[in-house]
Structures are given as structure tokens and as C-alpha cells.
Amino acid sequence: MSCRKASVALLAAVVACTALAGCMPWGDDEPEKKIGAAADKAQGGKADQAAARKEKTARAAKVKANELGQIPVLMYHRVVDKPTAPDDRTPKQFRAELERLAAEGYVPITAAEYVRGRIGIPAGKHPVVLTFDDASPAQLTLDGSGRPMPDTAVAILQDVAKRHPGFRPVGTFYVTSDLFGKTRPEEQTQMLTWLRENGFDVGNHTYGHRNLLGMSKKEAMTEIARGHDLIIKLINTEPASLALPYGNQPSTPSWALKGNSGDIAYTYGGVFRAGYTPAASPFSKDFDPVDLPRIRSMDKVKKDECHRFCSTAWLDWLKANPDERYTSDGDVGTVAYAKFKAPFMAPRFAPYALPY
Template structure:
């Protein structure tokens, strides 16, 4: 039996795969396949009671809370001279990443998040870094295929080198304006580089059109066209969609699953633009058609960011550690303090590890 890719509806199956085979429910991160794989094998035989006791003790030691909240941070351009509210300077972006690393966060992709493939070490916290609109300031490659200095990807890699264990991964929500490249060859090069370096590519629609109020046929056509663009350039279907301007279509489910012509899409999650941390994929609150993101910005007095932007929410999660997702280091279980049991989605009961 091998672990295969699954959508949001198959999270429980992914956990079952990990539990039965000792493999992680993804195929492209061999370094994480070792997490928890050895625990539960003793001379080819499994002492289920002893293994469970060991896992429970480890979860309790790190105060695991896999029903906790996960910050999904939203970025746009990273530029020296911001001209829009969503712009960040390289210094601001670097500072936020440094903070995340120091406070024990480990980046995961949006695809890993919605699939429940959260393979971070014991005691660590997942964070999802997302970039909208595919601007050259996010990624530009030099003649050797290396990210240019002070682009978002270069800064992320720099911080990861400084902090071993801080995975340099993120999700890029792309439109037809693919990092300023105009030919299919150039566009393919950019997306191939991202995939080969562990990054995730999501759909942001083809032309960044506001889906609010659009008829069903028109809304699905815009989503499908963006989906088709990514599939043609990468050979792989995107797993998630980020809504332009954060606006949902008249019927929310149109964004999650649909068809236009010969192109169909079926996403594991649809992201909006604000304004809270995301729920655990194992929580009753997880709604794949309505996933929140947090705008990256510093707190400003008498401004919404004093409550709803990244600095404010990271401050809140630091002050309320029992509310954030803390991993037990084992993707085959969902660990949490016993009193949190009512918050877990019933489909994950077989994998529950209360302590």
C-alpha cells in the first residue's frame, strides 16, 4: 500500500495510510517521511498499547494541540518603495519571517494544510505563507536560475539557511501575469522552478476578476481558465484557489468545484482575504469553501490592523499558546488535550490521541 495524494474529503484516509504503512501522506518530502515512522515497530511486531502510551506521553510533553489555529499569511509585492497598502519592504518581510522562525513556526504549503499533511516536528507550529498575483518582486531568476536578491523567494531561502528547520516553502496564487513573463516557455520555467524547489502553485483565476455577483457560467469559466493555465504549464492540477479581492461568488460552492467546457476543477480549499487564523483541518470549524487568511502588516493605532493583521495575530497567538496548532510530530495521529475533544470533526475519531 502506498500513500497517495488526496483531497480534503480524504484527510482521514491519509491518516490511515500513515498509520498502516509508517509513511507520510505525501510523496515529495522524503526528509519528513521519517517523522514517527520508526515508533510502533519493534522487531517487526507492533505493541499497540506501548506505542500509544509512548505517543501520548510525547504529545503531552510538547503540549500538542492539533485542533488549534494556523496562521495563513497573505503577501503581495515585496518592494523597496511600497506604493500600495499590501506592499511590504524586504526589511519588513525578512523581519516577519525571522519572528516566525524564532517563535517555532514551520512553513507548510496551502496544499499540505487543506489535506491535513502537517508534518512539522514535535512542539512546532505550522504557518502557511501565501503570495498573490505572481509579481516579479516575488520571484525573478538570474541567468543561473537563482532567485534575485531581495525578491520574496530569495529572502525566504536566506532566513531558512539561518534557521535550520524553517522550511523555505510557500504557495503562489498565480494569474495570467506570471511573474512578468509573457511566453509559455518563460512561464513554464518559472513554475517548474517553484515546483522543483518545493513550492506550491495555486489558482487565483485567469484575469484576477472579481467573482462577486457573476453568473455561475461566468464565474466557473474564469476559475477554470486559470486552472487550465497552471495545468498546461506544470502538468499538475492546483489543489487550492485564492479568491480575487477575497470575494466569494453568489454560491460559495462554485469556487470549490465546477466545470467550464472541457476543464473541470475540484479544490481542497478556497481562501479568502481575511481576517483570522485558519482552523485546524481536523476541527469542526474547518470549512474548505471559506478559509481565512491574514494580511501581512504591522499594527497601526486606530486602524483595523491593530486587531486583524499579521503582527497583531502573531502577538495574540504568542500570548494564547493554547489556541494555536502545536504538532506532536506524528502525522498519523490528531493529538490534543482531552478537554478539547468536542472541537474535533467526528471523521477523525479513529486517529484521536487525547492526553
């Protein structure tokens, strides 16, 4: 019996169940923190709990943890030797950005981990979400042995991770019906299965990459639901998030977060747009699941909006303003922050707060 369905007569059982990770007061489509109280109780007694909390607080203060800080969600498209579109990156540019992230203490997480608040990275490190749109063969192509081909985005990411222990080779691929240039369902399943089995996340980018702006409610939900259903049919896994084609919301933004078409229903933990700022912590009052920003991967260019709003500019800004970025305390069971930042925390995470 789940916590939500328990009757008043079983209140004691509910209290016990709520202490377990599987019976949290929110679902998989919302940010989640594994409750820390159960572990503390196992240590026995209020004195032990107080000592454990004091130790956690000291660790958080030592690394200047800020789990209410901003998180860069970077947006990539093709990684090719000869770019032909503004969103293309060369293998050299892509590798250089990953090397910079590793050097500056970032650890990749998936979009699913981000929207669910499952940010389990070492103390003092900063999460970054790497997202890849449109399922291009330049992002992932497998050779005859099932290994990523050299100079594809995944191969470069894995190579950088080998050179920098602790830099997780994970990211989220927002796919459409044109899956990495594969047309047979068996080949499409093969690609998505490889991603899932290697720690990557697969998100919905709609079925046909059509602009949702201006569509009727029925049209928009049908386009989203078809993409959602495609992923389920291929790998029996529901996507946790949606990336909007062209970054455009439907006329009613909430249609992208939750809806249905016939017997196909979808509910997402977050909907991502195309720019232009770092994203709010999932534990912050500023976190808006229907309107999550991403940052285009691009170098600074004079007289161009990316001089201020693309990845190089924002990574420069976060480096110059370290108190504004998310810094982990190393404990997935707490939300750690300096006391004066308390007004910015979403109230429902109060049980997990660790101010210092």
C-alpha cells in the first residue's frame, strides 16, 4: 500500500513509510530528495542526531555549499568538422568546452536528475546538464562493435571523462522520429538502448519537430504525445522531460507539461526552452518546471547576442560570481545553503534544509 492511499487507521504505517525513498510526498515528475531523517535515527538518540547534523553542517560550510544556486543547462546540436548552422560545433570546440567544465569543477548530470532534484555529486562540485537536440548521427553513431565512432559527441564526452576522473560521461538526448538517421525500429531501439544502458537520459523533442506556437490544444498535445509514445515503444521508458522545438511554448505553456492524446498521456518534471540564462536550482522558489532555460553552446562574438548570452559568456560569469552557482554539499539527502539565502528556498523542501 502506498503512503497516499493509506487510511487514517494506518497512520502509524504511513509515518514509517514516508521515511522511505519510495514513499516521498511527490512523484517522479517533481524534484526529490531522499529523506535524511531515517539514516539519522538509525544512529540512535537525539544526541547522535545532533552530532551528525553538526558534522554535515560543518562539511557544507567548508565547501561553501549553495544548493539554491544556478545550474547551466547547455544546449548542443551537431558536432561536425565543417559547421553550416549557427548551432553547430566542431569537435575541437566541443572538446574544449568539456575540458573547461571539468577544469572548473563541473560534473554532468542528466535532465531527469535535475528536474527530480537527484543531484548526487561530490562536495564542492557544480552540476551541469548537457543536452543534445534532434538526435543527429554526429552526436552518436555506433560502429560494428557497438562503440561510438570517433569525433561524435558521445565519443568525445567519454574521452574527456577518462582524462578527468569524476567527470561523468552523461547527458540528455532530446529525440524526434528521425533517430540518429536510423529508419528501422530495430535500429532505433538499438541506439536508445545503448544510451540508456550507458547512463544517458532520453527526452522528448516531439515527434516531428514542429513549432508548437500557434497550434490548437489538440494539435500541440498530439505532437508531444506521439513523441512520448515513440520513446516508450522503443525502450519501454517514459521520458522525464521535454525540450520545445525552436524553444517556443504552445499558447498555453502548461500543455507542454501535462496532457494527453487519446490513450497516450504524458507528465513531465520539466519543459526546456532554448535560452538564454542558467537555470534555477530545483529547490529554489525560482524553479518553474514549465519554463526552464538552456544556454546555447557558442563562443563570444562581437556585435552578437551570444557575446552576453551563450555558453562561453555564462561560464565566464559563473566563474566570476561563484556564490551564484550551485555548489554541492556532497549529500543528496540535504539542501545546503548559507543562512542568508533561506528566503529563496521552496518551502516544501524545509524538512531537508541544512543552513550554515
